[in-house]
Amino acid sequence: MSEKQADPNTNSSPFKVGTTATGSVTAKEGENPQSIRAISNVIITDVVKAVVKESADTEFDNNGEKIKYTVTLQNDSSVDLYDVKLISELCSKTTLVKDSIIPTPQLDETLETGISVTSPDEMSVGSVPKGTSAVLEYEVTVNEGETGDIVNDSIAEIKFRDQMGGEYTGRTEPSIVVTNIAKADLQIIETADKTFVTEDDEEIIFNLTIKNTGNVKVNDIVVTSPFPAGMNYKPNSTLKNDTEALSDENPADSINIGDLDPAQIYKIQFSVTVNL
Structure with a gap:
């Protein structure tokens, strides 16, 4: 397996900004000046960058056939994410295949309300540490008699804490994937x-x-x-x-x-x- 190359556009480290001030002091006339230097406290600004990418295993499909969707959340933040859920809005032209959702939904979870996803090797459900990813997979069947495009979109709902310990909740930008229902004419x-x-x-x-x-x-x-x-x-x-x-x-x-x-x-x- 080839080594994963770092993306130069990602930043999983916080921004750190500190300030210094320098000057000189001459206590008595004729003496050499003495340098003086002051250092400020460091301000840390976290980076919260969670990206969802959705894909389908086919660009074209026929009525009655299946489409497999893969939704990946990549945490390129400088903070760990927790209670992470991936939410998918199914197209009305499709029907979810029973028991096809991976990972297995928690009690009362649905694609519409969000499925908890966890990074590999993590024990806490919904935990996606910085620099890691989590994946959701499921299948749908194209309904009979449908035509046109099948549009599916997904987002992630995340929680994180800042440097001060404050808790925040957010949602990612949606990822949209389009599959055409095959039409030969x-x-x-x-x-x-x-x-x-x-x-x-x-x-x-x-x-x-x-x-x-x-x-x-x-x-x-x-x-x-x-x-x-x-x-x-x-x-x-x-x-x-x-x-x-x-x-x-x-x-x-x-x-x-x-x-x-x-x-x-x-x-x-x-x-x-x-x-x-």
Whole structure:
């Protein structure tokens, strides 16, 4: 295991400020001056820096599937924290998996009211000494029929004492994690350069625009455009994605366009002739 590197932006030591004053004194005229120096008391200012980070084990999920959340409280303070609880507000699109909360909640504790968390090797429940962390884990199931984003946020409720022994209670900034409910969808728009024909062998140019309107990648897309009787594919008239090279791929026999990422567009142009 690699050694954990210190974060230069964290400060687990209190600020200490003291002042000195120096001068010189000449008691009698002609004598060498004597130096004098005074030192003040030291003012100690504690640093209280507790940070919550929440993560999910997936960015996309389907209805009925599970999401595992991990919530970590890092105590980068110069003081020890106690009676620490992690509070998670579950999205209404999910349901908590029974008995999935780790650590086991204390009596009457819920995610909404807060789960007591403790640093490793600590005997006192809710104790997170300076420079250590504590973790909460739980799982939810995505409810059937839900769409859109699953938004989960967590905060920590902490207690600590200052240099004078006074007790304080506080809450951290929230940590938010978003999981998308997977939605696979394609849109096809077809246009033609004319709305009627009057002669045999008259040519019509068709344009297809295929777009991934979902939020997940769609793989191995095959486009098929069958022609009615009297309409025939014009050989070597297919243009794919505005490239200069024409091909002889007949859309009536299907054209494989590969994969499309969310919001990605693929264009196909081809021509037909008619028999009247």
